[in-house]
Amino acid sequence: MMSAIRQHVRLAQSALRRLFASPASGLLNIIVIGIALSLPAGMYVLLKNAQGMLAQASASPQISLFLTMDASADDIARLRKQLAQNPAIDKAVFISRTDALKNLGQSNGLTDVIAGLESNPLPDAFVISPKTTHAKALDDLRNELQKLPRVDLAQLDSAWVYKLEAILEFTRILILILASLLSLALIAITFNTIRLQIMTQRDEIQVAKLIGATNSFVRRPFLYFGAMQGILGGITAWLIIALSLYLLKQPIATLSRLYGSNFTLQPLPLGDSLTLLLFSLYLGLIGAWLSVSRHLSGIEPS
Amino acid sequence: MISFNQVSKRYPGGFEALKNVSFELAKGEMAFLTGHSGAGKSTLLKLIAAIERPNSGSVLVNNQNVSVLKSAALPYLRRNIGMIFQDHKLLFDRSVFDNVQLPLQICGFDHKETGKRVRAALDKVGLLGREKANPIALSGGEQQRLCIARAIVNRPSILLADEPTGNLDAEYAQEIMKIFNSFHQVGATLLISTHDTGMLQNSHVRMICLKHGEIQPVESPRKGETPS
Numbered sequence: 001m002m003s004a005i006r007q008h009v010r011l012a013q014s015a016l017r018r019l020f021a022s023p024a025s026g027l028l029n030i031i032v033i034g035i036a037l038s039l040p041a042g043m044y045v046l047l048k049n050a051q052g053m054l055a056q057a058s059a060s061p062q063i064s065l066f067l068t069m070d071a072s073a074d075d076i077a078r079l080r081k082q083l084a085q086n087p088a089i090d091k092a093v094f095i096s097r098t099d100a101l102k103n104l105g106q107s108n109g110l111t112d113v114i115a116g117l118e119s120n121p122l123p124d125a126f127v128i129s130p131k132t133t134h135a136k137a138l139d140d141l142r143n144e145l146q147k148l149p150r151v152d153l154a155q156l157d158s159a160w161v162y163k164l165e166a167i168l169e170f171t172r173i174l175i176l177i178l179a180s181l182l183s184l185a186l187i188a189i190t191f192n193t194i195r196l197q198i199m200t201q202r203d204e205i206q207v208a209k210l211i212g213a214t215n216s217f218v219r220r221p222f223l224y225f226g227a228m229q230g231i232l233g234g235i236t237a238w239l240i241i242a243l244s245l246y247l248l249k250q251p252i253a254t255l256s257r258l259y260g261s262n263f264t265l266q267p268l269p270l271g272d273s274l275t276l277l278l279f280s281l282y283l284g285l286i287g288a289w290l291s292v293s294r295h296l297s298g299i300e301p302s
Numbered sequence: 303m304i305s306f307n308q309v310s311k312r313y314p315g316g317f318e319a320l321k322n323v324s325f326e327l328a329k330g331e332m333a334f335l336t337g338h339s340g341a342g343k344s345t346l347l348k349l350i351a352a353i354e355r356p357n358s359g360s361v362l363v364n365n366q367n368v369s370v371l372k373s374a375a376l377p378y379l380r381r382n383i384g385m386i387f388q389d390h391k392l393l394f395d396r397s398v399f400d401n402v403q404l405p406l407q408i409c410g411f412d413h414k415e416t417g418k419r420v421r422a423a424l425d426k427v428g429l430l431g432r433e434k435a436n437p438i439a440l441s442g443g444e445q446q447r448l449c450i451a452r453a454i455v456n457r458p459s460i461l462l463a464d465e466p467t468g469n470l471d472a473e474y475a476q477e478i479m480k481i482f483n484s485f486h487q488v489g490a491t492l493l494i495s496t497h498d499t500g501m502l503q504n505s506h507v508r509m510i511c512l513k514h515g516e517i518q519p520v521e522s523p524r525k526g527e528t529p530s
Contacts, residue, residue: 207391212381213408
């Protein structure tokens, strides 16, 4: 058992040694693999962040009910009562046109512009939090509210959420395609590297077979090499993503503050990081395996 | 130990390297395989290690018919055969020590035992002081001895040597023959091919002579005479 472990350690060491025997090409391969992996993985991180943001937003879909300009205080009181009785509505908050104007001036720095206005262009409004988050039910509720008297426009604020969701779904598939293609590229890179290695070690392989090496003995160093190259590429990809996120963190925080959100960019979670490393190791292994089974069988001592 | 029974080997292209070859080599026996180059000596040795397969007949090694052995079983056959090549087949990207170590790594020996055995083998061929050297720095005779050390390190019961003294001058060749004799004395079965029968004139070792792929009856060669 111990000797088996020691043999694996020895093989891993010699794979590392061979990987850096020619540092330039070894590093270059790892960097290429790292970049290839970091593209889909990085996009995946951004997607996850967007989904997180979306979950926050769509957790509380709202319907804005804008009243006509001629709505009187009585109309508003009657509406407030109707809304309170509606079983589909969780909460209805009234925002008077004066409050709305004040808010607008505060949050968007448009105080000067607003001060220049002759009259308040904003209508009275209710901001309604429905009980449901279901898209169809929300739509029904919006249509129902639209028909209420003195209601100018019932606007479902979550409409953009569904559009965004559709865009994200589209992006997700795009990432999947990209990841598949680049995974194939990674397998191809490893395949070729191992092919070159086998060619340069032809003599060694022949001698080893002459003195009783089994096929698996001959195969093993190459598989280790492929796996090692893969996981080092994965680590490179992880570093690229971590660095990019680090660089993006500040600008995105600033940007989201400007939009009045406290959204911050989340780093790659531990689980996904491990998946990335294992996946890259696995791809390297597959590339090596394909290459070895394709090229090794032809080398027999003569 | 080794037994050929009406073995023929024809290479693709029609060249018939061996024709109806039959002979037997007992356990612990040492024999020279002689004949001109092209007589089929190398082919015969290759058939024993199953590097080539015969077209007809059977090759038995240790009562095992190696001519029908599955390729997955070949490594285990070869581990029991030490092979010494005229062109040494050394690996120049590693030290003398690592070259000798290779068969033990293949068999999965542990680290301590490996070190002991490698040094013992190097000691036997007189290369103990050179274990850290690169084989390229060794002379032709030393390289041949290194090849022998690699062949014997896992103590195979059979040693095959293909023209081990082919490129060496007489003095080196004598040294190598002495090493072979010492293995013979400890019970190994040896088959050594050579075209240099002059070297054998004083030995009383069995000879198997090939000519155009066929075994010739030979008597012990006398001074100034070459078997034909």
